[in-house]
Amino acid sequence: MTANPFPRRAEPDVRRQGLIAACTRVLAREGAAGTSVRVIAREAGISPGLITHYFAGIDALISATYDHVDQTVAAAMAQAVDAAGSDPRARLDAFVTASFAPPIADRALLATWIAFWSLVTARPDIARQHDDQYAAYRARLTELLAACGVRCDHLRLAxxxxxxxxxxxxxxxxLSPGCFTGTEAGVIARAHIDALLTRRA
Amino acid sequence: MTANPFPRRAEPDVRRQGLIAACTRVLAREGAAGTSVRVIAREAGISPGLITHYFAGIDALISATYDHVDQTVAAAMAQAVDAAGSDPRARLDAFVTASFAPPIADRALLATWIAFWSLVTARPDIARQHDDQYAAYRARLTELLAACGVRCDHLRLAxxxxxxxxxxxxxxxxLSPGCFTGTEAGVIARAHIDALLTRRA
DNA sequence: CAGATTGTTGTACGATCGTTCAACAAGCTT
DNA sequence: AAGCTTGTTGAACGATCGTACAACAATCTG
Incomplete structure (x- = not known):
């Protein structure tokens, strides 16, 4: 009944997702330095050789992990914005507030980001991936700001x-969870947006 | 004439500084992943074994490098502030403006910071070093803000x-030097401080 | 029930990692 | 000048890195 012609031991996509999930967990637990093929394989419950079979190499797996995490974040942010209704300011507030609560404010996410930043210096292709993802992030934020009435010529810097x-x-x-709370971060960010919007009016 | 009783091949402090400088250069050029004992030793023009002789291990050298870079940054910032004269607002502006110009805004510095952040997750002692250095940074900024008249109960969040x-x-x-300029960053930061100070008055 | 196909394993390989240590060399003391 | 102290070297060690590949197992085809 299944349409897939080769449903052997495990669906290829399931394996890939499983490897990415395992890589994310290892990155969070061990940090970028302790993330190796063998540790990831043990975490995923498979043999080390299988990683090379599904990804071109460890770098490709980390790259795919970064991409997946980025998509997850974008989806969570989009959901938070949509849940806020139609008021432009409420949607913008929801965007920044969501940044300081789970699952966005999370050491696992930070570890993934740091692992990638540490590759930006040496590898141009990863530098490009970072540039693209950040441009997309700013583009989403620009839309929300424009809807709040920020003037066109202020939009970019805003x-x-x-x-x-x-x-x-x-x-x-x-990095330092004890220094201030996510709630306080939200207060600071919303105050900054207040100042941005009133200056325009 | 020299007071030092053992000025053999090289002064111990000179060697240590040389190793720290070499580590900084390698960190900037190769990134955190490509920074190893042998590469640093070649960069410093010495034998690999000497690193263990002067530092407890590669981690201790990286830790010392981070500490040195942090002190260099703090000194550069302090000099920029002092050069701004006695007006509190001018001193605060000088502090943030200096953050976006050489030698502060520099990929080498970023690489050092990232190398350290990647160790924070796994090593509690390095997490503590980060907490301490960041607390000191915020303390210096708090002084400048207080001199500008920020109310006590707003000081911490400010x-x-x-x-x-x-x-x-x-x-x-x-990370993405092409996205905006250091001058634009200064404009943004000073506008944010404007909003902070006028809200108080 | 063969035979073909393919996911999966585990070992092996070469490279590089951080660290150790016996030997050497350079400067100070006597 | 001889001897002692100590900075410095470079080879060697065991561990671990990422990758490759022959052998095995599980599924599908006919």
Whole structure:
């Protein structure tokens, strides 16, 4: 009855997703330095050789993991924005507030990001992947800001500004969780947006 | 004439500084992943075994490098602040503006920071070092903000806010230099401080 | 029930990792 | 000048890295 012609031991996509999930867990638990083929394979409950079979190499797996995490984040943000209704300001607030709560504010996510940043310096292709993903992030934020009535000629710097503030807060929140709370981060970000919007009016 | 009783091949402090400088250069050029004992030793023009002689291990060298870079940054910032004169607002502006110009906004610095962040997850002692250095950074910023008249009960969140914004801008400026300029980052940061100060008055 | 096909295993390989240590060399003391 | 102290070397070690590949097992075809 199944349409798949080769449903052997495990569906290829299921394996790939399983490997990505295992890679994410290892990245979170061991950090970028402790993430190796053997550790990931043990975490996924498979043989080390199978990783090379499904991915071109360990770098390709980490790249795919980054891509998957990025998509997960984007989806969670989009859902938070949609759940906020139709009021532009409420949607913008939901976007930044979601950044400081699970599953976004999470050490596992930070570990994945750091593992990637550490590759940006040496590998141009990964630098490009970072540029693309960040541009997409800013584009989504730009839409939300435009809907709130930010003037066109202020839009670019406004998006850069909010992105930087949210990122800085998110980074510190993950690195030093005891310093301030996610709620306080939300208060700071919304106050910054208040100032942005009133300056325009 | 020299007071040092054992000025053999090279002064111990000179060697240590040389190793730290070599480690900084390798970190910037190769990234955290490509930084090894042998590469650092070749960069410093010495034998691999000497590193273990001067530092407890490669981790201790990286830790010392982080510490040195942090002190260099703090010194550069302090100099920029002092050069701004005695006006509190001018001193605060100088602090944030210096963050987006050489030698602060530099890929080498970013690589060092990332190398350290990647160790925070797995090693509690390095997590503590990060917490301490960030607390010191916020303390210096808190002083500057207090001198500008920020109310006591707003001081903590104000410092966290400015720190996060400056860090976020600095991070993106180093990771994707083509996205916006250091001058634009300065404009954004000073506008944010404007909003902070006028809200208080 | 063969035979073909393919997911999966586990070992083996070469490279590189951080660290150790016996031997050497350079400077100080006597 | 001889002897001692100590910075420095470079080879060697065991561990671990990413990858390749022959053998095995499980499924599908006919």
């Amino acid at each position: 998006a850069i500004s909010v992105t930087a503030l949210v990122d800085g807060l998110w980074l510190e929140l993950c | 410092a966290i806010s400015v720190t996060a914004l400056v860090d976020g801008l600095w991070l993106e400026l180093c």
